[in-house]
Amino acid sequence: xxxxxxxxxxxxxxxxxxxxxxxxxxxxxxxxxxxxxxxxxxxxxxxxxxxxxxxxxxxxxxxxxxxxxxxxxxxxxxxxxxxxxxxxxxxxxxxxxxxxxxxxxxxxxxxxxxxxxxxxxxxxxxxxxxxxxxxxxxxxxxxxxxxxxxxxxxxxxxxxxxxxxxxxxxxxxxxxxxxxxxxxxxxxxxxxxxxxxxxxxxxxxxxxxxxxxxxxxxxxxxxxxxxxxxxxxxxxxxxxxxxxxxxxxxxxxxxxxxxxxxxxxxxxxxxxxxxxxxxxxxxxxxxxxxxxxxxxxxxxxxxxxxxxxxxxxxxxxxxxxxxxxxxxxxxxxxxxxxxxxxxxxxxxxxxxxx
Amino acid sequence: xxxxxxxxxxxxxxxxxxxxxxxxxxxxxxxxxxxxxxxxxxxxxxxxxxxxxxxxxxxxxxxxxxxxxxxxxxxxxxxxxxxxxxxxxxxxxxxxxxxxxxxxxxxxxxxxxxxxxxxxxxxxxxxxxxxxxxxxxxxxxxxxxxxxxxxxxxxxxxxxxxxxxxxxxxxxxxxxxxxxxxxxxxxxxxxxxxxxxxxxxxxxxxxxxxxxxxxxxxxxxxxxxxxxxxxxxxxxxxxxxxxxxxxxxxxxxxxxxxxxxxxxxxxxxxxxxxxxxxxxxxxxxxxxxxxxxxxxxxxxxxxxxxxxxxxxxxxxxxxxxxxxxxxxxxxxxxxxxxxxxxxxxxxxxxxxxxxxxxxxxxxxxxxxxxxxxxxxxxxxxxxxxxxxxxxxxxxxxxxxxxxxxxxxxxxxxxxxxxxxxxxxxxxxxxxxxxxxxxxxxxxxxxxxxxxxxxxxxxxxxxxxxxxxxxxxxxxxxxxxxxxxxxxxx
Numbered sequence: 001x002x003x004x005x006x007x008x009x010x011x012x013x014x015x016x017x018x019x020x021x022x023x024x025x026x027x028x029x030x031x032x033x034x035x036x037x038x039x040x041x042x043x044x045x046x047x048x049x050x051x052x053x054x055x056x057x058x059x060x061x062x063x064x065x066x067x068x069x070x071x072x073x074x075x076x077x078x079x080x081x082x083x084x085x086x087x088x089x090x091x092x093x094x095x096x097x098x099x100x101x102x103x104x105x106x107x108x109x110x111x112x113x114x115x116x117x118x119x120x121x122x123x124x125x126x127x128x129x130x131x132x133x134x135x136x137x138x139x140x141x142x143x144x145x146x147x148x149x150x151x152x153x154x155x156x157x158x159x160x161x162x163x164x165x166x167x168x169x170x171x172x173x174x175x176x177x178x179x180x181x182x183x184x185x186x187x188x189x190x191x192x193x194x195x196x197x198x199x200x201x202x203x204x205x206x207x208x209x210x211x212x213x214x215x216x217x218x219x220x221x222x223x224x225x226x227x228x229x230x231x232x233x234x235x236x237x238x239x240x241x242x243x244x245x246x247x248x249x250x251x252x253x254x255x256x257x258x259x260x261x262x263x264x265x266x267x268x269x270x271x272x273x274x275x276x277x278x279x280x281x282x283x284x285x286x287x288x289x290x291x292x293x294x295x296x297x298x299x300x301x302x303x304x305x306x307x308x309x310x311x312x313x314x315x316x317x318x319x320x321x322x323x324x325x326x327x328x329x330x331x332x333x334x335x336x337x338x339x340x341x342x343x344x345x346x347x348x349x350x351x352x353x354x
Numbered sequence: 355x356x357x358x359x360x361x362x363x364x365x366x367x368x369x370x371x372x373x374x375x376x377x378x379x380x381x382x383x384x385x386x387x388x389x390x391x392x393x394x395x396x397x398x399x400x401x402x403x404x405x406x407x408x409x410x411x412x413x414x415x416x417x418x419x420x421x422x423x424x425x426x427x428x429x430x431x432x433x434x435x436x437x438x439x440x441x442x443x444x445x446x447x448x449x450x451x452x453x454x455x456x457x458x459x460x461x462x463x464x465x466x467x468x469x470x471x472x473x474x475x476x477x478x479x480x481x482x483x484x485x486x487x488x489x490x491x492x493x494x495x496x497x498x499x500x501x502x503x504x505x506x507x508x509x510x511x512x513x514x515x516x517x518x519x520x521x522x523x524x525x526x527x528x529x530x531x532x533x534x535x536x537x538x539x540x541x542x543x544x545x546x547x548x549x550x551x552x553x554x555x556x557x558x559x560x561x562x563x564x565x566x567x568x569x570x571x572x573x574x575x576x577x578x579x580x581x582x583x584x585x586x587x588x589x590x591x592x593x594x595x596x597x598x599x600x601x602x603x604x605x606x607x608x609x610x611x612x613x614x615x616x617x618x619x620x621x622x623x624x625x626x627x628x629x630x631x632x633x634x635x636x637x638x639x640x641x642x643x644x645x646x647x648x649x650x651x652x653x654x655x656x657x658x659x660x661x662x663x664x665x666x667x668x669x670x671x672x673x674x675x676x677x678x679x680x681x682x683x684x685x686x687x688x689x690x691x692x693x694x695x696x697x698x699x700x701x702x703x704x705x706x707x708x709x710x711x712x713x714x715x716x717x718x719x720x721x722x723x724x725x726x727x728x729x730x731x732x733x734x735x736x737x738x739x740x741x742x743x744x745x746x747x748x749x750x751x752x753x754x755x756x757x758x759x760x761x762x763x764x765x766x767x768x769x770x771x772x773x774x775x776x777x778x779x780x781x782x783x784x785x786x787x788x789x790x791x792x793x794x795x796x797x798x799x800x801x802x803x804x805x806x807x808x809x810x811x812x813x814x815x816x817x818x819x820x821x822x823x824x825x826x827x828x829x830x831x832x833x834x835x836x837x838x839x840x841x842x843x
Binding site for chain 2: 098102114117149152153156165251275
């Protein structure tokens with residue numbers, strides 16, 4: 001006790017001044033070292049090899065500046081191949097319980113990627129996206145269940161890929177030119193477009209002037225939000241539309257809509273249909289006002305994995321017994337259209353060369 | 355107070371300037387109407403003089419004779435003793451009231467506020483466990499949730515009736531009263547949708563969780579903090595020494611001693627029964643006051659050191675374990691959806707699962723809280739449940755990291771089983787920690803009640819006794835002086 005008292009009184013005197021000086025010196029040293037730590041980070045990236053060159057190119061010329069890429073970003077993918085490469089080798093080299101494909105998915109998209117609440121404790125994720133993931137795992141690791149699912153909010157899809165937390169994202173992710181600068185996409189596996197969802201009784205008729213003074217909900221980091229934001233600035237959307245409500249997942253928009261906190265939801269038609277399927281009092285308004293394609297997103301430099309997934313997609317779409325069509329029939333025909341014609345993407349083009 | 359009799363000539367120091375003006379007054383009484391212009395001021399002066407200075411005049415006149423001096427001394431002594439009694443009664447009454455508040459009002463309210471927090475957090479955890487269990491919660495978990503909500507509502511009613519209207523605490527309670535049914539509504543919707551097999555049920559549960567975490571729990575925490583402040587304020591009102599009363603007591607005894615000494619010098623008589631009785635009663639009151647208050651203070655301080663401090667530490671530990679359990683569940687509900695990036699010891703950015711990161715922090719808080727509670731526990735029956743809880747916590751940590759490993763390896767079902775499963779899951783550890791902390795809380799609460807009750811008991815009757823004894827003492831002083839006075843008749 002007495003010792004402590006002495007230390008305290010000591011600190012009050014010159015000790016305190018000394019401690020203060022030490023803290024100041026430490027802070028100064030940190031400031032001096034800051035640029036050093038950053039430059040070492042750059043150095044680490046430089047050893048990244050081909051990935052860096054692509055990333056740099058991407059940074060230098062924005063893919064959206066190229067009109068061909070801007071109108072058809074879904075064609076910017078590599079030609080299919082079954083050959084293993086460095087990325088696939090690394091996945092296959094995982095041992096024991098860790099020998100799994102790590103995939104970012106959604107657990108909130110009805111019939112796309114969700115956990116059936118009535119499935120009991122053993123129920124895992126299921127849906128159209130999940131079927132595709134199992135197919136990819138089957139092909140690469142020989143076991144459809146060799147998958148570790150990571151639920152990812154909409155705005156975390158790109159960071160999760162870039163930081164290597166997941167091998168790929170299969171999560172109703174739209175291929176667009178802006179994202180091509182950050183990640184690599186497979187060929188498209190689904191066709192959809194942005195659509196408006198609102199209560200049946202609402203005066204909203206579609207993506208038009210009826211949205212004036214209405215609160216519109218979108219998912220954070222979604223194509224819906226960037227599209228609306230762009231359209232509003234360009235005058236294609238009424239200026240009085242309120243876009244301030246953004247949520248982690250598109251399904252949270254349905255909650256806000258039901259609680260009357262927003263008047264309408266804008267999301268991909270495929271997902272909007274899933275929302276409408278959960279609430280008979282809301283419906284899709286008007287027709288889709290964009291055309292978009294879903295793709296599997298991977299790291300920019302994972303060329304072998306992109307080619308492999310593209311090969312898997314070719315086979316998956318050809319497979320009539322347990323392939324794309326079967327999955328569509330199982331999950332989506334009830335909420336979308338009986339026929340899959342409107343959802344099937346056109347025959348893929350592989351325009352990316354490196 | 356000893357002045358007036360001694361300096362019989364000197365006292366009218368302030369009155370001196372006016373005094374010389376008095377003698378000539380009767381003379382010019384007749385020509386007074388002649389000088390009305392200057393009369394306004396002197397006119398008022400005599401009017402005021404009759405009220406104040408006249409009494410003073412009498413006093414001065416009385417102080418010139420011994421019986422007069424005795425009368426003054428008697429009156430002063432009686433006044434002093436009565437004043438001593440009154441201040442003692444008033445100050446001890448205040449302290450007894452504050453001590454009573456500590457025991458019967460602010461401590462129970464502080465515990466009640468901690469309970470409100472706990473019930474709310476527990477309800478939220480029960481709801482998220484039900485979601486993890488696959489929508490259809492068991493009868494047990496549903497019962498648990500309903501009970502928590504009922505108890506939280508009952509706690510809010512109690513807190514509302516005990517808080518002063520328009521106080522921040524009352525406002526917080528009112529806000530919580532609005533949020534609770536909103537929260538419950540969201541959980542009910544989640545249930546309905548879960549039954550229909552729609553994932554929007556999960557979205558409702560997330561929204562409810564957000565409401566609980568971001569709005570309700572911080573408010574409940576505020577309530578707990580403000581009730582604790584009130585408890586501390588009551589302690590601060592109950593424990594300080596009543597210096598004014600003690601000082602007056604010493605003064606009264608000194609006055610009585612001086613009077614008796616004067617008596618002895620003038621009459622050579624040693625004992626004056628009245629004055630001795632007055633001295634005795636004043637001494638009894640002073641001793642009672644000092645000893646009683648010291649005992650009460652010791653009891654109250656003890657109840658704070660061994661009761662309230664332990665209770666606060668245990669409440670905090672219990673809340674930490676609840677938060678940890680909630681975050682453990684949410685780690686599995688969110689499935690890596692939320693991440694935080696923190697610098698590790700080497701200064702490198704590392705991404706953690708947000709809920710798992712919070713879980714680790716909560717477990718640290720729990721560990722520190724338990725260590726502190728074990729240090730504060732002063733007997734084996736208080737220490738035993740805390741030690742048991744520490745053991746439960748160690749097992750919990752082990753099982754948790756095993757569950758995390760399963761989840762990190764992609765064995766979600768296995769991880770789930772290790773967290774909410776029927777056997778060998780972390781849920782068992784949490785329940786044990788909670789049970790043991792409940793036991794420790796009951797024990798410390800009893801300790802608190804005993805010590806604070808002892809403290810309050812030491813104050814019993816002090817104010818009433820002081821008042822009665824002071825009246826007796828004053829009567830003694832008056833009688834004692836009266837007896838001397840009668841010798842002059």
